[in-house]
Amino acid sequence: MTAKDSILVKVRNLKKYFPVHRGILFNRHVKDVKAVDDVSFDIYKGETLGLVGETGCGKTTVGRTILHIYQPTSGEILFDGIDLTTLQENELRRIRQRMQMIFQDPYASLNPRMTVGSIISAPLDVHTSMNRKEKRDRVQELLDIVGLNPDFVNRYPHEFSGGQRQRIGIARALAVNPDLVICDEPISSLDVSIQAQVVNLLEELQDQLGLTYLFIAHDLSMVRHISDRMVVMYLGKIMELADRDEIYKRPLHPYTRALLSAVPIPDPDKAAKRERIILEGDIPSPLNPPKGCNFNTRCPMAREKCFIEEPKVVEFEPGHFVACHYAGLPDE
């Protein structure tokens, strides 16, 4: 397993609120969407941390705030010991070289007017002083690493399929030799057989280059496959964090249990045997999160306390964190 002693990213009490304004003339600040609300976790060097949750749970916002694409409202983000929230713009740019991102939509994240060569070398233009020849060699090397023909440098994104485009996005992220790659749902828009190709590629690259991944997704089965540890988020808060096998074998939070039971099992015998927990209702709007525990509107075991007091994230067992008043109790 990975070396657990060295922490690459340390996130402490991270909050990201998006203000909501109303009125044209006075433009009053009426309330906030609490996209990420008091989230703390670590990412160890060389590991893959899976971040799962449903639409609007703030998983993408966490990823983007770590990269400082969004300014955090409050909290600390330490990258290799350096607090990113205190850095100036130019210092931040320098350190961003070590953090890259792969985006969800391989169609929207590549500029259709740029050739593959110029897309992949764009980070090299910003972060290195390579000459043209060096850049060209590096681009070809990268194309080869991600399994594309190096002769494709002069082609345009529309000439590629979804899976191939995602490979281009991966090559661009790897161009500047990052330590951390934030993968924001890199496979959710791809076909099943192509998903496996891209996941295998990401795993190979991690072995070769010693990368650290923050892997954001809503597909639990794939996250389990690729991650060492997993974070489950719901409405801007962490519900549970543990080793992936621990979370699968002993989910402590009722939301995690419901999420796990909602994952389709590609095996008719096993699928027939298991008990499904069907959650009622929809995810509440992050504009009006419920009082007390965020999950109380859908929780099958919510009791009085859950509507009054918000549960804190506690270390229930070493390395297994959960935010629930009744953690570990079976569903009713």
Next chain:
Amino acid sequence: MESLLEIKDLKTRFHTEDGVVKAVNSVSYSMDPGEVLGVVGESGCGKSVHALSIMRLIQIPPGEIASGEIIFDGRDLLKLDKKEMRQVRGRDIAMVFQDPMSSLNPVYTVGFQIVEALKLHKKMKEKDARKRAEELLSLVGIPEARKRLDNFPHQFSGGMRQRAMIAMALSCEPKLLIADEPTTALDVTIQAQIIDLVVKLQEEMGMAVMWITHDLGIVAEMVHKINVMYAGYIVERGNVRDIFKNTRHPYTMGLLGSLPSIDEAPGTKLISIPGLPPDLIHLPQGCPFYARCVYREDHCREELPQLEETDNDEHFVRCWRWKEIKAEKV
């Protein structure tokens, strides 16, 4: 038992500037009343186009149903005129689409849209239709159904819109419900709700359901039979257990291998299918899966295999080498 739907040698084509897209190729199968069929395949495999062909919703031109028969309840749908077909759609066969926002009309209330279908197909009076619409909305699990009838689609969440679509589809008690990736745009917990709902309604109302999806995991727990499609062909068809446990086609095996299993050991590699699906304009002469197949032989490139019955009951496969593959697996 008389089959509800029988498709014989269906071929759907699209005439484009680049050539003829062969979207559905020689698809033949039948469905019994009350049967739940899963149609599985990747994007561009013809699964949606084949369903749209059944509904005769293919735009002609550029589309064309080049040949075949679609016998539904004793009548060939391809021979019906427009007016007769309009009566079949909605009343006998209903369809639920992937994107509920674009299939609901945003300028009418949800109630109006359900009532409209009831008035049209069931010749109901406004008052009765409204009452029935309210019942339908509560049937699909929308709370405060009476109030919700006067809501517009944008006031519904994604899951609720899909429920409203299902309510609308069920309004005329169809004999066949075609669900075209109805849960792809939804979150997993909402997806579980919708699957649960459709299974429950199917059992209560006894209609046949065709569930189109790219996710083998979803169909594993809800269908009786599966058609696996690739490049417009059915490459494997059988009872759900045979497809998962006695898999005979290399493509189906590839699809299953690409899915991470819930109890896999750490460090297990996924088995991906190399390469890309073929271009439907220039389909290869032989087996369409030849270029990506691990079991291929020279012969596979030259001649297209036919859908052949295997040693399992009602289990068909389109592969030259299924016997050898079977022997290898045991």
